Amino acid sequence: MIDDSVFSPSFGRKPAILLGREQIISEFKEGLRGPAGNRDRATLIMGQRGSGKTVLLLSLAEEAVKQGFIVASPTVAGNGMLDRILEKLEYEASQTAPKRKKRISGGGVGAFGISANLSFTQEAQEGHSFAYKLMRLSEQIDAMGKGLLILVDEVQGNDSELRELAIAYQELVGAGRNAAIAMAGLPGAVSSLLNDKVLTFLHRAKKATLSSLQTGEIDAFFSYAFQTCGLAVSEADRMRAAKAAEGSPYRMQLIGHYMTRYAGENGHISGKQLTKALQMAEEDFKNGVCIAIAEALTGMERLFIASLSPEGNTPVKLIAERMQASPDSVNNYRRRLLDAGIIISPARGEVRCAIPLLVEFIKEQGS
């Protein structure tokens, strides 16, 4: 079997090479180098399923660690998020701090020896807000000469813990702490966050939309990756594979993975084997990405998608005819789907699906 470890065809798994995100990462690094409290210290990443939000957060974490930050690795928004963030920061700080002997504080033992005052002894935990605990922790991290970075994944609108986090973060900024935050979510979730009055600081945050990868970029990666794993692929077949990814990083990883799987022992892959690999990648992409997106849509939204032509643009008028719905209601679905980043409008009065295979998948499912 060919070693395919150069490919990472699973969610949240860091790829060997992170393609096409250089600018976002370099701007983020600039932000960390800049003065505490600057606008680039807060980043909001938007992207569809499989576009690489989680792995980008992981890369930002690595960069921040190199710059002397204590990082709370990506925490999924939702219940318990605030406690997890504190735990992670405390643990990471304890791993970085010079080891001291454990100290006793009021009968409790200082958690990891950074300091017994580190608000995590039993009595100090109780009765204090998250903002208070985070502020105390930030003082400790500051005293270590380090900054702190909080990463939140899968943000949702209307989330009380996220509001609390936003308030606490703004207090850190107000106190001049060396803090930064990066959050990632689906475009629709992020746009509902931006409508939240408590989260106004997010309007000033740096926004990054994860765009599709360029075919040339994918082809160059395949060239490197196939060489690394000893797969012999003609230039034409490699380009065919790169095009088939349709700009999706996840699909690219799946294609590479299945190409190594279906290649012969000698490392050669025939046209037929390539076709099989592309089909398998398509299946996995539908099961990993299209299902999740389709499940989050209403019946009418699915009908809207099923009314799109699989290739190219579709006039909204034609969609209304196919849906047998009034122009007003079709416009309503159009707006919602645009907001969610599921369709785009490349020309006035026309739309197309932004997610490869979704139209086909929803049609197969019978809307």
Ligand SMILES: Nc1ncnc2c1ncn2[C@@H]1O[C@H](COP(=O)(O)OP(=O)(O)OP(=O)(O)O)[C@@H](O)[C@H]1O
């Ligand atoms: N820029 C990239 N270059 C190469 N591979 C990538 C890139 N971004 C993501 N991938 C690969 O794509 C897959 C999906 O990445 P990830 O889990 O980060 O997506 P996601 O946007 O968080 O998806 P979801 O919304 O479903 O959580 C992984 O296999 C990852 O290795």
Ligand SMILES: [Mg+2]
């Ligand atoms: Mg993710």
